[in-house]
Amino acid sequence: MALLEIRNLSVDFATSSGQFRAVDSVDVTVDKGDILAIVGESGSGKSVSMLAMMGLLPWTATVTADAMLFDGQDLRALSPRQRRRIIGKDMAMIFQEPISSLNPCFTVGFQIKEALRIHLGLDSRARHRRAVELFEMVGIPAPEERLKAYPHQLSGGMNQRVMIAMAIACNPKLLIADEPTTALDVTIQAQILDLLTGLQRDTGMALILITHDMGVVAETARRVQVQYAGQKVEEQPVIDLFERPHHPYTAALLAALPERATSKHLPTIPGVVPGQFDRPQGCLFSPRCQFADERCRTVAPLPQGPQAGLARCHYPLNLSAEAEA
Structure with a gap:
């Protein structure tokens, strides 16, 4: 049984001009000890789907799903009190902006000890020992x-x-890292990634890495899920995805990666991700796709089979002769 299984997840936000669908029929499956990267512009x-799963979206969000299971528990059926026993303990998240996620009014020691008190019930002396041990584990000197x-210090x-x-x-079973290397210099980025993968290897926890950096994906992930405009458009093992998208x-x-450039000008993807008022009738990527035809612009594609990487496309690329047959 998978550690995390989400099927047909959709998230709608109420706005002054109507409903906006930020996540559209997304599936996510993570096994114990797995490393899944979720990538996209x-x-x-990417982040909204994980925040929805953790119950951290504002009241303006409407979350629906056919299944949302974590370690055998149906997250949709949990009360807020029951969910709080899981979030922060068995399921934890590293947020994108640490300086805005930490409370500026309390020391970092107080904040980490508060989590230990609430979830593990440790006494003051045990909390202090564990906090020191954790800081040593993540490479914080003194x-x-x-x-x-x-935090500001x-x-x-x-x-x-x-x-x-x-x-x-609290030794979580699942750790979600949302852009953990954003705004960090290259040296620190490498240290953070080494730290995360080392912790995952040592503890056996599952890791979901949310990023737009394909270089990070290549070095870290085992499977890759690509999202575009709220939809999952492809999922493959990392090596297969880089070799045959x-x-x-x-x-x-992948073509926009500097190391893959074949000329002195980097390839770019024209246009922008569609918003609330400019979503195409057919494939959401069709206005920016060089292969799009009239069918792409008028008929929304369904996900293909595993042999095509579950690609949500009428004309998947790089198919083998057996898959095309």
Whole structure:
């Protein structure tokens, strides 16, 4: 049984001009010890789908799903109190902006110890020992002193490590890392990724990595799920995806990598992700796709089979002769 199974997840936000669908019929499956990367441009619904699963969206959001199971429990049937026993303990998230996710009014030590008190019921002395141990695990020097620091007294990289320490404090079964290397320099990015993959390897937890950086995906993930305009458009093992992308959007993302450039000008994807008022009738990627025809522009495609990477496309790329037959 999968650790996390989400089927047909949709998220609608109420706006002054009507409903806006931010996530559209997305499936997510994660096994124990798995590393799944969810990639796509800003506005593709990556973070919203995970926040919906954790119950952290505002009241303006309407969340529907055919199934939302975590470790055998139906998340849709849980009360807020029951959900709080899971979130932060068995399921944790590293948020995109650590400086805005940490409370500026309390020391980082107080905040990490509060999680230990609520979820594990440790006494004061045990909480302090565990906090020091966690800071050492994530590579924070002089942990005894750092516990007394406020978020504004730490660098961006240090605050990111604090967020990771808080997320793994209760040994979660699933860790969601939302753009964990955003706004960090290249050296710190590598350290954070090594830290996350090392923790995943040592503890056996599952890891969902939300990112738009395909280089990070290549180094870290085992499976890749590509999202576009709220829809899942492809899913493959990482090596297969880089060698044989089936959806034109995935192929365009990979072609834009500097190391794959064949000329002095980097390829780009024209246009922007469609919003609330400019969503195409057919394939959502059709206005930006070089292969689109009239069928693409008028008929919404359904996901293909596993041999085509579940690509949501009428004309999947790089199919083998057996798959085309």
